[in-house]
Amino acid sequence: MTKKYxxxxxxxxxxxCAACTAVAxxxxxxxxxxxxxxxxxxxLDNGLQELEIDEKDFEINKETAESCPVxxxxxxxxxxxxxxx
Ligand code: SF4
Numbered sequence: 520m521t522k523k524y525x526x527x528x529x530x531x532x533x534x535x536c537a538a539c540t541a542v543a544x545x546x547x548x549x550x551x552x553x554x555x556x557x558x559x560x561x562x563l564d565n566g567l568q569e570l571e572i573d574e575k576d577f578e579i580n581k582e583t584a585e586s587c588p589v590x591x592x593x594x595x596x597x598x599x600x601x602x603x604x
Contacts (some may be wrong), residue, residue: 522571522597526580528557529570529591531566539583546570546580571597 526546533554539547540555550556560568577594584592584604592602594603 521573523574524572524577524580524603525595525597526557526570526572527593527595528555528559528560528568529566529593530556532556532566532588532589532591536588538586538588541585544581546572546576547583577603579603 535549535553535555537549538553540549546558547555548558557568557570560570562568572594580592580594581604584590584594595601596603
């Protein structure tokens with residue numbers, strides 16, 4: 520299936536509350552440094568993490584974005600780079 524979205528994590532600003540890992544443990548895990556990681560996410564030079572996701576995985580990760588108290592989780596459309604949340 521074609522990946523339609525990119526899940527993004529502004530990791531440097533994560534406060535390690537673990538809400539995302541509770542909402543979507545298939546996609547998020549806590550790291551030993553106290554911050555969360557996108558499972559199998561790609562680490563970018565600026566500290567951000569990204570993972571391409573399917574349409575079917577949009578809703579659960581939208582919930583993680585809504586659960587994050589410091590707004591460091593976002594989803595953009597892969598093709599247009601338009602920010603959805
Ligand atoms: S919900 Fe936000 S602040 Fe909390 S661990 Fe996840 S990314 Fe970090």
